[in-house]
Amino acid sequence: MDNEITNRTPQVIAFEINSIKDQAGKMLLYSAIEIGRRLTEAKSLVNHGEWLQWLEESVSYSKSTAENLIRLYEEYGSNLPIDHPDSANSQALGNLSYTQAVLLLGVPKEEREAFIADNDIVSLSTRELQQAVKERDQALSEKADLQNTLNSNSGAINQITVERDELRKQYSSLTSVSKVKEATIKTLQQQLEGAKKNNASTEKIAALEKELKTVRAKVSANKVVFHYDSISKQFSELLKEMANLAPADPETHQKYRSEISEFIGTITKKL
Template structure:
């Protein structure tokens, strides 16, 4: 009953039927082969029959081929899921990296500005030292002059 529902008129057509171009693929199968192939989506069934030469396969070979196909499909789905996960992680890391690069750029800019302030303060300090030294010399001269004036 399930075979009739799934394969419909394809089972009734003869292999040489012109009414259904793909009917020969199904009509050449044994009952067991047709039953096993119900585990494959209808859209993929004809391609599978041709690709694996199902007509010449034993029941066990066909079951193994369907099982291998299902495993390959599941593995592909798992790999796609992993790929999507890795792509998502990569996008997050790329965003994080860009943020960190911007922070580095900002810190470099702040560092340069602070470095300029330090250089300016060092120049002021040098100028102040020179002025302090000159002021001391002047103070010493004034003291010496006062001492000389007292001595006179």
């Protein structure tokens, strides 16, 4: 006996204390679940409107305390019979302590078992478990934010696709008109060359030259309108994105602001 006492070390004592704490936590959880079971039963029997009074007078519980105990029962013990915590039926609780069980209420019931297995809950301290639950919530939040961003971008992509298709239609229409005009120009050129070759009157030659000039001007004007509309739309989108960039990244915004201003200046000089 004296030898056993002599061999006891602070490490051994700490292990024993932690073991007792662990067992006490499990017993506390089991007790809380069983109280929650009975509170659920009592609530179904107490007359409507008398529940809070019954809690205060009969068991000295506040509404929030009773709700927490009932939730523990609903989440962890609804399928457990009234039995001793060491029975085989209580194994559904695993090795959770009361504190761990309360913290895990933040994890949906259908995901809890996988979360416990993935994070080796038994070996985690209370602080580590709190951090694990927090990181899970943060990951889900980031996932939701990413999905929202993707959905938002999807809408933008759809809009760009619509604008692209419209641009293609306009370009196709311009191409068709241009082909007709080019054919007209070719015909007028041939007529003008024939008129000059056959010594047609000055008036006829002048009329053909004027008509040819007018058709060429219309072709150029149509192309200018098409490109102007395209540039105008793109520039409007550029301004929107620059406005979004300004608060997010002022340095990059200033860089491109200078480059865009310089580009516009260069274009203005060439007009």
